[in-house]
Each structure stands twice: as C-alpha cells, then as structure tokens.
Amino acid sequence: MKNKSDIPDCIINCGVEYAFKRIGGKYKARILWHLGMKNVLRYGELSRTLPDITTKMLTQTLRDLEEDKLIVRKMYHEVPPKVEYSLSDTGKELIPFIEHLHLWGKKQLETESLVK
Amino acid sequence: MKNKSDIPDCIINCGVEYAFKRIGGKYKARILWHLGMKNVLRYGELSRTLPDITTKMLTQTLRDLEEDKLIVRKMYHEVPPKVEYSLSDTGKELIPFIEHLHLWGKKQLETESLVK
DNA sequence: TATCTTACATACCAAAAAGTATGTATTATT
DNA sequence: AATAATACATACTTTTTGGTATGTAAGATA
Secondary structure (H helix, E strand, O other): OOOHHHOOHHHHOOHHHHHHHHHOOOOHHHHHHHHHHHOEEEHHHHHHHOOOOOHHHHHHHHHHHHHOOOEEEEEEOOOOOEEEEEEOHHHHHHHHHHHHHHHHHHHHHHHHHHHO | OOOHHHOOHHHHOOHHHHHHHHHOOOOHHHHHHHHHHHOEEEHHHHHHHOOOOOHHHHHHHHHHHHHOOOEEEEEEOOOOOEEEEEEOHHHHHHHHHHHHHHHHHHHHHHHHHHHO
16 A cells, blocks of 8 residues: 555545454454563463464464554564564554454454354 | 353453354455445446456355345345345344444555654 | 245355474674 | 484365356336
8 A cells, every 4th residue: 555545445434344454364453462461472472372373373363463553573583582462552552453353352252162 | 153152251251253154254354335325226336336246156156145044135026136234133233233344445545654 | 837035054265363493693602 | 322402394185165058037118
C-alpha cells in the first residue's frame, strides 16, 4: 500500500479486515496475549509457552509482528544468543480486546462442555 | 471435543486460540460485523456487501457460523428462494469487540497513510 | 418458449499457511 | 575433543483455506 488511494473502498470501510490481516493466523494473537501477560519473553520461553508451534513458525510470526510494529525485539550481543520480545505501544492497544476475546473464548468452552 | 478432559491445557488456558478458531479466517469477522451493522441481511446482500467473496466461500462461511451458533438462518419457502441471516445472541456478544477491532484497524490505516 | 431470479452444490484447482528435517554460529562447559 | 546452550536459516512437503467453473431447482416474467 503506497498511499490511501490504493486502498480499496472495502478496506477503508472495513477496519475489521485490515485488523485481521495484522493479527490473524494461527499464532499471532496468542503470542500477543502471552506477551501481554508476561511483559517480556525470550524466544525459548515463547516456544515452551506455545508447545504446538514450530521454530519456523515462531520465527516467522515474530518477524511479521515486529515488522508490523506490534512487538519489539531486543537482542543482547551474547553467546549463546539472548533475545527478548515485548509489546510495542501499538501492540499494547490490542491487549484489552484480546483479553475480551480470551474471556469470551473460555466462556464458550465452558458452555460447550456443559451442553455436551 | 467430547468433553473438557479432551481439551488440551493450552486451550483451557488460552481462550484466544479457541475464539480465533470460531471467528478467524478471511470472511467470518467481516460477515459478523456487517450483520451487526444491519441486523438482517439476505444472501445476495451479503454477496454485494463483500464483493471479493465467492459464492462457494459465502455459503461455506455462513454454514460454519450457523453451525457454531453465531448466526441464525431463516428460510422463507418461496421461489426464487429467500433466506435471511442475522446474529444469534452469542454472535451479538462479539459485536462490541469486533467494533473495537474495526476502529483500531481504521486508525492503523490512517496512521499508515500519514506516515507514508 | 425462453429467460430471469435467488440461493445455493460440487468437482477440481490454486494459493497460502504451516510443518518437517537438517543445519549453522560461537562461546561455555565437561 | 565432545557436548551444550540459544536463536535461528532453509529447502522441501503437507495441510488448510480459498478460488474457478459449471451446474441445479422452480416459480415468475417477457
């Protein structure tokens, strides 16, 4: 997107689509949520927190989130490598709403369990 | 999912993932948002509201949302067929949060436009 | 009779997202 | 010398999601 005129009307009129482009996918919102819970997490900690993620996807998703300015990556020049991830200010804006989603999701799970 | 014990710990502890399974994908949240705006929409109206969607995906997405009890489908026994879609009570619970997402997305678009 | 309307079905294809397996760099530790 | 630690890279494969093209039913309309 070079400028606003390149943006189709439905994007201008539908921030939902755009927002989902930024935080959609299997892992992004979960990573943001965990960073919201813990403030700072290292690569290995994230890996252990999301046991179903592969290193390929963890790396790729963190890179996407960093490029989208939702998280900040801080590298310490050490061996072995030490890298910390935390939410950016923009990323923090999403937390109340990911929290809401989390609560809704949990409630739905409980409802499903009761019904079944 | 037969019962709660079948649910992996990370699901219990991460409603975000579950919620995204329910409303993730290219079209679901947008359909919910438009139904939130208009209350009731017919198949053709939804198709025109989301010009980039194919009939295959519109049908499939509406079916998924109905099976997940986020929307309600009302069929009038007429020819040509007339079918109306609206939000269920559960679906309505998501609207404040999709609205929030929409506003955040629009703001991000504006920010991007100004930066560029 | 031919065409239109609406809401789909469906088989096959394409693109995107995610996964697998193997590998690297460099200091620290055993 | 061998192994460990951490955070990745990368080529190829598989899975998932979405798209294309063609088609249907039945009453209404021209």
